[in-house]
Amino acid sequence: MSAILHPIEVEIIKVLKGEDYITLNEIAEQTKLSIDQVRRGIEWLKEKKLVDVKEEVSSFIELDTLGEKGVIEGLPERKIHNFLIKKGGKEEIETVKMEIGMNEKEFSAAMGFAIKNGLVKVTKENEKILVEALPYSRLLDTEVLLNKIFSQKQIETNQLSSFERKILDELVKRPNYVKIKEIKRIIVKAKKEAFKLLEEYYKANFVEKLTPELIISGMWRNVKLRPYDIEGTVPAIYPGKKHPVQDFIDQVREIFLNFGFEEIEGQIVLSSFWNFDALFIPQDHPAREMQDTFYLKDMIDKSVRKNPIVETIRKIHENGGNTGSRGWGYKWSITEAEKMVLRTHTTPVTLQYLYENKPSSAKVFSIDKVFRNENLDSRHLFEFHQYEGIVTGKNVTLRHLIGILSSFYKELGFKKVKFWPTYFPYTEPSMEAVAYVDKIGRWLELCGMGVFRP
Incomplete structure (x- = not known):
């Protein structure tokens, strides 16, 4: 095995002397390395199969809100016992409930614990239900454990005796008395090969840095420089970041897809027929002027004249056709409809999809670029993205x-x-x-x- 070790790996192996596993924090404390350096060094050693790494899970107990309240003010069952002692040892159950100030659920639970722990007993005299305090001078087992947790703030579960664990099981069943937190820790132990490699490293007497003094004096020829492990893995670097606009587009696309929509695409360059006329936008509409729309010079779409729906669209524009509308009341021009434009919206994409596929039901969307001859400012661009969705079906x-x-x-x-x-x-x-x-x-x-x- 080649004695290629990084100085961080050397420091870590030096502290992994014993047979037991130790934590990363303990390594950092003994080596004076940062925790990030320790993590990095452990990963290197793990790749070289020089250490065993395990994940250790420890459980810790803390008091929750009612647990702290129980320590400071007394447990509900203790409050009932103390109240009865002050009242002479015996009182009607309804009076106790009213004077203690607990709701029905709290009082019922408190009475159950009080009877179970031998603090009180329930008797009946002259058709009245009475609660009687029993002699009990020592602390309850639950009180002892709660006080212990309160004084130490936090206790690891494996430090509890078997009896204390039984008491803990009872406390866990009481809502908001204790909290159990699991803390995961990485523990490390060196293999024998690590120490052998460390010995080889020391015998090689490597020089860690090529200094100006070594270069100027020529001594670099007579020393052993620590070799680099060119086969070691290096972290991946992602210098590029997704553009915020693209990030938003991806978010919108994901929402549509999660809603059950299918994405469709269309051409950027369209005839005015599909961009305007088929959507019943009149040919004298301001949006069709050159101040708002990018027209492609000397380019026309000759296929428009061959489209069988042209005549239908012409009639609708001029007089409403058979739609019941009066139309726009002007002479529609096929020449105007043939002019090519950079699409001003994505609706023509949807329209062409519906015309070509004629689905009885569909859920489709598109997210793509559109172009408008806008005045450039902080909120307007010549080119931007538009998203659009359509649902077709009966009774929609x-x-x-x-x-x-x-x-x-x-x-x-x-x-x-x-x-x-x-x-x-x-x-x-x-x-x-x-x-x-x-x-x-x-x-x-x-x-x-x-x-x-x-």
Whole structure:
């Protein structure tokens, strides 16, 4: 075995002389190393199979609230006994209960312990139920153990006698009298190979550091420098961090997936037909102007003219078609619908999915980039992410939508969420959701929502 030891490993092996296991804190105290250095050194030695490492679990007892109260003010059963002594040794049970000031449950339990421990007995005279104090001058076994724990603050269970453990079992059954805490400790013991390696290390007489003096004098040629263990494991380093926006996107995606939704994706570049017209946004709407939308110069989507639903969409825009609506009352232009844009929202992705798949029921969502010709400031960018979900099915109502979004925003940590009516061209009824954010002290807009127009 090669005598490659780090100075930290050397110091640790030096204190692992005995046959018994010792704790990391004891090693740190004897070596004057920090606890982190000790942990690191033990891991190295463990990988080299030079130490045995075990986890030791110790149980400690502390007094809980009622236990401390019992020590300071007296146990409930002791209070009953003391009260009866002051009253001459005997009293009606109802009078005792009223004077002691315990509720029915507390008094019943206290009487049970008092009778069990020989403090009192119950008798009947002239149709009256009486409680009589019995001679009892010493402390109860429970009182002795509670006082012991109180004086020492904390006692390890293995320090208790077998009799004390029986008393402890009784106290554990009484709520809020004692607390038992488990503390896990790592204990270490060196193997024989560790000491052999330490001897080899000392015989090799390694120099730990290459100093300027050794280099200048040339003495480095005549000394043995401690070799590095190039096969030893090193901690993984993760210099990159996830961007906060991506972290939030992942959180939103996880919530949707946990709600049983399926993620869908779509194209970033779309025709105006899918981005606007199919959603009943009129061609003279302000959102379609170049000040708000990025149009791709000299690019058109010729496939729009071949789409069988174009005529239906034209009629709905112009006069409402067969929907019962009056439409927008203008001459719809196929040329305008063919213009290519960077999508301004993710709803066209949902719309195309519904048109192509025509599901009788579905729960789908998308989280992707959208583009708008915004004025750049602290709250607006040209490019940002939008998330959207849709549920289709029989008897699905606005109430379902409010319920899903309430649960969704609760998962995101918003406790106060409100919904109120608004207007969108392609949904009816339409609503907006807002949430109160304590850190900024105001209501924050969350989303638009609604039921798709037929």
